[in-house]
Amino acid sequence: MSRxxxxxxxxxxxxxxxxxxxFPKVTAYNTHMKFLHRAIENEIKKAAKNFSALLxxxxxxxxxxxxxxxxxxxxxxxLLEDPDIxxxxxxxxxxxxxxTRVPVILDEIQNVPELFSYIRTMIDTKPKHGRWLLxxxxxxxxxxxxxxxxAGRAAIFQLLPFAHSENSKVSxxxxxxxxxxxxxxxxxxxxxxxxxxxxxxxxxxxxxxxDLSVFRRFLSLLASRNGNILNKTDIASPLGVSVPTVxxxxxxxxxxxxxxLVLPFYENFGKRLIKSPKVYFTDSGLACYLLNIDNDRALAxxxxxxxxxxxxxxxxxxxxxxxxGKRREIYYFRDQQxxxxxxIIPKGDKLLLCEAKATKTILPRMAAxxxxxxxxxxxxxxxxxxxxxxxxxIRVVTPxxxxxxxxxxxxxxL
Numbered sequence: 001m002s003r004x005x006x007x008x009x010x011x012x013x014x015x016x017x018x019x020x021x022x023f024p025k026v027t028a029y030n031t032h033m034k035f036l037h038r039a040i041e042n043e044i045k046k047a048a049k050n051f052s053a054l055l056x057x058x059x060x061x062x063x064x065x066x067x068x069x070x071x072x073x074x075x076x077x078x079l080l081e082d083p084d085i086x087x088x089x090x091x092x093x094x095x096x097x098x099x100t101r102v103p104v105i106l107d108e109i110q111n112v113p114e115l116f117s118y119i120r121t122m123i124d125t126k127p128k129h130g131r132w133l134l135x136x137x138x139x140x141x142x143x144x145x146x147x148x149x150x151a152g153r154a155a156i157f158q159l160l161p162f163a164h165s166e167n168s169k170v171s172x173x174x175x176x177x178x179x180x181x182x183x184x185x186x187x188x189x190x191x192x193x194x195x196x197x198x199x200x201x202x203x204x205x206x207x208x209x210x211d212l213s214v215f216r217r218f219l220s221l222l223a224s225r226n227g228n229i230l231n232k233t234d235i236a237s238p239l240g241v242s243v244p245t246v247x248x249x250x251x252x253x254x255x256x257x258x259x260x261l262v263l264p265f266y267e268n269f270g271k272r273l274i275k276s277p278k279v280y281f282t283d284s285g286l287a288c289y290l291l292n293i294d295n296d297r298a299l300a301x302x303x304x305x306x307x308x309x310x311x312x313x314x315x316x317x318x319x320x321x322x323x324x325g326k327r328r329e330i331y332y333f334r335d336q337q338x339x340x341x342x343x344i345i346p347k348g349d350k351l352l353l354c355e356a357k358a359t360k361t362i363l364p365r366m367a368a369x370x371x372x373x374x375x376x377x378x379x380x381x382x383x384x385x386x387x388x389x390x391x392x393x394i395r396v397v398t399p400x401x402x403x404x405x406x407x408x409x410x411x412x413x414l
Contacts, residue, residue: 039323047155048130052123058159059257075103102131110136116149163319172312175285191289223290227307265331280311309358350380367401
């Protein structure tokens with residue numbers, strides 16, 4: 001089996017990061033580290049000139065605070081996980097905001113959602129742009145607060161871990177979390193600590209789960225289903241929990257940015273289609289950790305290689321879309337006769353049909369599902385095989401199917 005053509009980061013030392021394993025909220029990069037620009041920066045800066053508030057959501061440790069501090073260096077900063085600050089806010093929310101100098105970054109605002117209505121009042125009183133910079137790690141509670149109190153007043157963005165186009169060290173094994181890439185030697189310690197922090201903070205805050213060890217087993221079991229069509233009964237049975245419980249836990253993972261659910265693509269194909277979503281971990285590095293895959297070589301030899309790479313491609317597609325300020329649109333196709341295409345991506349009036357192949361050797365027979373599906377689609381289509389090779393010119397596999405390195409997805413999508 002071919003090794004993935006992403007460079008090893010054993011000597012990745014162009015910058016260093018301050019790693020605090022218990023994960024209090026600290027800047028992900030120390031002051032001596034080169035800042036790596038994020039693709040979403042221009043969209044955020046443009047919004048700051050037109051909206052009074054910005055809301056940046058995304059998984060913990062994806063770099064939300066670092067990015068806002070870099071883009072708005074003169075903004076004051078408050079972490080709304082600090083017990084003293086939370087107590088102060090809840091005792092007098094109006095007084096807290098009136099004594100706050102703007103622009104201000106209010107970090108993890110989902111912990112004090114009552115602030116939304118007061119911020120709305122202050123925006124309506126003084127509607128100046130780029131004053132309220134909000135972050136949060138739990139998308140559903142945040143969106144509820146924005147919908148109820150901030151509609152039309154806040155621009156909303158999601159920041160995921162680094163994409164390969166942002167940082168060439170991102171790969172299926174390492175994933176894209178900034179601190180893992182900066183300190184690869186403590187990868188296992190970092191992910192173990194991240195999971196513990198995630199379980200204790202986010203999961204228990206959202207749901208009254210009594211036994212976190214079962215939820216931890218659920219995560220590992222779900223990682224083994226990465227890239228599969230979601231079968232909730234198949235997940236519930238070995239854990240000894242109900243399907244509604246699995247539903248609840250999947251909702252927690254989705255609202256905290258840990259998984260991506262890819263829905264089936266529906267069009268009038270005259271076929272009986274599979275209607276359940278496919279599930280992928282947002283960060284392939286976390287999936288590898290949960291699967292006990294310890295290095296690149298172990299991944300290359302693993303039976304999970306294809307699924308991990310497919311999930312990596314799914315995440316890169318989503319990152320490319322949201323970083324460009326576009327709507328997240330990614331689908332898959334599978335009918336009950338077994339015809340399957342990994343990804344369908346709308347692009348204007350056409351569709352991109354994509355197969356993810358974890359190999360550097362692309363053969364014409366790999367194009368067969370793309371050709372077969374395209375014959376049943378009336379809209380214009382472009383067909384690609386996405387591979388882990390180094391960046392190169394897009395080349396032709398068959399007369400209608402081309403190859404594309406995963407790091408070059410933006411070239412075909414935007």
